[in-house]
Amino acid sequence: MNRLPVASVLFACTLSACTTTLHADSILVPVGGDIQAAIDLMGDGDTVQLEPGTYPLTGTLNTDGKALTLIGETGVLGQPVSVIDGQGMHRIIECLNGEGPGTVFENLFVRNGRSSAMYIVDSSPTLNNCVFSNNQTDGTGGVAIIQGGNVRFTDCRFIGNLGNLGGALQNDFEAETILVNCMFEGNRALVSAAGSGGAIHNTRGAKLVATDCSFIENRARLGGAIHNFEGTDVLLTNCTFTGNHAELDGGTIRNIQCEVTMDGCTITGNSTKGDSSAIDSFESIVALTDTIICDNTMEQIIGGYTDGGGNCIREFCGQCDCPADFDGNGQVDGNDLTLLLSEWGSCGATRCLADLTDDGLVDGRDLTRLLSAWGECD
Numbered sequence: 001m002n003r004l005p006v007a008s009v010l011f012a013c014t015l016s017a018c019t020t021t022l023h024a025d026s027i028l029v030p031v032g033g034d035i036q037a038a039i040d041l042m043g044d045g046d047t048v049q050l051e052p053g054t055y056p057l058t059g060t061l062n063t064d065g066k067a068l069t070l071i072g073e074t075g076v077l078g079q080p081v082s083v084i085d086g087q088g089m090h091r092i093i094e095c096l097n098g099e100g101p102g103t104v105f106e107n108l109f110v111r112n113g114r115s116s117a118m119y120i121v122d123s124s125p126t127l128n129n130c131v132f133s134n135n136q137t138d139g140t141g142g143v144a145i146i147q148g149g150n151v152r153f154t155d156c157r158f159i160g161n162l163g164n165l166g167g168a169l170q171n172d173f174e175a176e177t178i179l180v181n182c183m184f185e186g187n188r189a190l191v192s193a194a195g196s197g198g199a200i201h202n203t204r205g206a207k208l209v210a211t212d213c214s215f216i217e218n219r220a221r222l223g224g225a226i227h228n229f230e231g232t233d234v235l236l237t238n239c240t241f242t243g244n245h246a247e248l249d250g251g252t253i254r255n256i257q258c259e260v261t262m263d264g265c266t267i268t269g270n271s272t273k274g275d276s277s278a279i280d281s282f283e284s285i286v287a288l289t290d291t292i293i294c295d296n297t298m299e300q301i302i303g304g305y306t307d308g309g310g311n312c313i314r315e316f317c318g319q320c321d322c323p324a325d326f327d328g329n330g331q332v333d334g335n336d337l338t339l340l341l342s343e344w345g346s347c348g349a350t351r352c353l354a355d356l357t358d359d360g361l362v363d364g365r366d367l368t369r370l371l372s373a374w375g376e377c378d
Helices: 006-012 015-021 035-041 334-342 364-372
Strands: 003-005 026-029 047-050 053-056 069-071 082-085 093-095 104-106 108-111 118-121 126-128 131-133 144-147 150-154 157-159 169-172 176-180 183-185 200-202 207-211 214-216 226-229 233-237 240-242 253-256 259-263 266-268 279-282 285-289 292-294
Touching (some): 035 047, 200 207
Parallel strands (some): 026 047, 047 069, 069 104, 082 108, 093 118, 104 126, 108 131, 118 144, 126 150, 131 157, 157 183, 176 207, 183 214, 200 226, 207 233, 226 253, 240 266, 253 279, 259 285, 266 292
């Protein structure tokens, strides 16, 4: 691969001449160099390489529909060490011209963006091993506003970003966003009383597919980690949610008129000042399989769901290994028997803690299971 420093290229000719005559495979932008000038010089299949260090921006980068790669360097642990800094004044990247998966952003530390770090419209870029930190907006999506297209984030981290609808991401207008092995930590959607989705806000037919992702200590008015609204379709597989908080409803996830499927997920240690610290749903279709929901404050789940099997939804996580230990004291004893007898009969519209068979009744079958587990929990 040929690599030319952008400074030496611009020394030889004017920018307008170079964009029409130079076709290098790769171009190196030194710290302090002009990243946009390098992007303007390159074409499809080319690479813009950044050095370790900080690149303060004086304007927004635009890839102009090109299938090129903007790549930084990594440290000894694989972390991005090429920093693109919006200085709290500029949006950092825009993809507005039909960029496809061949437009790649990799090994970049993107920070201090204003009015969202990224704006993606009807485009489908690929983002690998990027960190997004301290980006903010008074509107939607502290890190990215995604409207249409199919965007893929792999091995990315979203830390300490601020927005109103989506502290990190806002998926809108039938956007399809894929997240693989990503982490969302300390993001906030608290700009106004309507702040929703501490990490992610999905709306208007958007689709989210997240696999092996973690959501840690995100906060919002509604939906501490994720807020799903109005026709969205969400699939969460092997994801964990810990320490998220909602000032109002849905400490972890809030769903309104949408479809959500969770498989192999864990929701623990989340909280709310309102209804449901785990999942709060209204007019939504929710399906749970092999999912653990426990040790959250308030109600674990509000709204119906389809039980695909293998779930543990309990007040205390210890009950997942010892379901009849209703008070979580490490043993099945008289206290648990008393609670079971107090709930005897039909559970009605609510879930009974003592319904060990999950059939909507507390009856002899539940009593048999409790007595068979009598004593210290294993």
